[in-house]
Amino acid sequence: MRAIVEMPLEDAGRVHTLFADIDDTLTTDGRLPACAYQALERLLDAGIAVAPITGRPAGWCDMIARMWPVSGVVGENGAFYFSYDQYSRRMRRIFAISSDQRADDRKRLETVRARILAEVPGTAISADQLYREADLAIDFCEDVPSLPTSAVDRIKQIFEEEGAVAKVSSIHVNGWYGAYDKLTMTRRFAADVLGLDIDRDKDKVVFVGDSPNDAPMFRFFPNACGVANVLQFQGRIEAEPTYVTAAEGGQGFVEVADRLLEARKGRMVA
Numbered sequence: 001m002r003a004i005v006e007m008p009l010e011d012a013g014r015v016h017t018l019f020a021d022i023d024d025t026l027t028t029d030g031r032l033p034a035c036a037y038q039a040l041e042r043l044l045d046a047g048i049a050v051a052p053i054t055g056r057p058a059g060w061c062d063m064i065a066r067m068w069p070v071s072g073v074v075g076e077n078g079a080f081y082f083s084y085d086q087y088s089r090r091m092r093r094i095f096a097i098s099s100d101q102r103a104d105d106r107k108r109l110e111t112v113r114a115r116i117l118a119e120v121p122g123t124a125i126s127a128d129q130l131y132r133e134a135d136l137a138i139d140f141c142e143d144v145p146s147l148p149t150s151a152v153d154r155i156k157q158i159f160e161e162e163g164a165v166a167k168v169s170s171i172h173v174n175g176w177y178g179a180y181d182k183l184t185m186t187r188r189f190a191a192d193v194l195g196l197d198i199d200r201d202k203d204k205v206v207f208v209g210d211s212p213n214d215a216p217m218f219r220f221f222p223n224a225c226g227v228a229n230v231l232q233f234q235g236r237i238e239a240e241p242t243y244v245t246a247a248e249g250g251q252g253f254v255e256v257a258d259r260l261l262e263a264r265k266g267r268m269v270a
Contacts, residue, residue: 001244004225004255011223012263014204017196018043019074019186019217020253021209022054024170025227028249030142036250037068039257044069046264049194053182055169055213058082059131065091072193077167077174077213078185079134083193094188095133096180102134105177109136112162112175120154122147126172135176136164142171149236167213170229174213183216207241208256210249215239227252 020026026036043050052064053074061075065082072083072092080095095102116123116138124144126137138155140147152168159166159175166175190196190205198205198220207217207224212233218224219239226241229248234240245252 001226001231001240002242004243004245004259007223007243007259009263011203012260015048015206015223015260015263017049017190017194017205018256018260019051019053019205019207021211021214022052022056023210024229024249025208025210026052026250026253028251033250035254039254041069042261043257046261048260048264051189053186053207053217055137055167055172055174057128057131057137058133060128062091072189074182074185074189076132076135077176078180078182079176079178081185081189081193083189092193094192096185097134097178101178105134108162108177109164109175112136112159112164115158115162116155119158120147120151122151123155134178135174137172137174139172168211169213170211181216182213183220186217206256206260208253209241212237225256
């Protein structure tokens with residue numbers, strides 16, 4: 001991983017779209033700092049489209065799509081995207097799988113839920129589970145005392161033993177049934193909402209993240225960035241970002257925004 005200040009200004013100046021994880025990428029210690037939110041607004045004002053790509057639930061994503069300065073949001077690790085049109089006052093909600101299948105899958109996840117709570121002491125169902133449509137989120141450090149890596153690995157293993165997909169974030173292990181992830185729904189969102197072919201133009205997109213569930217995005221986007229806390233997952237993440245910031249969380253996200261805006265400003269002056 002190279003320092004974000006080493007991203008060539010020529011490369012940064014071509015970027016017109018930024019995707020970013022939320023927890024511990026836009027946030028710091030569970031809060032969204034003013035500097036990170038302001039960075040979102042500065043990117044929007046500069047003509048750079050922004051969309052959070054998160055493991056957070058549908059209930060949160062509805063609010064984010066409506067109220068944040070973003071083009072939309074991909075939630076529950078790729079289960080859906082929401083995009084709000086302020087002019088028509090309509091929310092576009094696109095899901096990877098049908099409502100009937102989601103209902104069936106939630107029943108299957110109840111078995112997984114019971115096993116994890118019984119077999120991994122100290123775990124809890126995520127406080128935001130009530131607002132989820134497609135997955136089961138197991139909390140290992142957000143609202144419970146931090147569990148050791150061995151416990152996190154065991155949670156993931158139980159999901160997989162039950163035939164589910166499982167991904168580890170900085171705070172949860174998320175499990176679901178279905179062949180989708182952050183990248184597959186980001187591809188669909190980009191085409192539908194932004195008119196963007198990410199396979200053709202991925203060098204004009206930056207993704208910012210921090211944890212193992214961001215690996216598909218880190219692998220795909222050549223200019224992917226990690227905030228500094230991604231370093232704690234070295235050796236436990238399937239793909240690493242090209243660049244890394246000096247600061248963690250929201251302050252690290254600001255470093256990425258500053259690099260892109262510096263390049264855009266320089267291009268306009270030239």
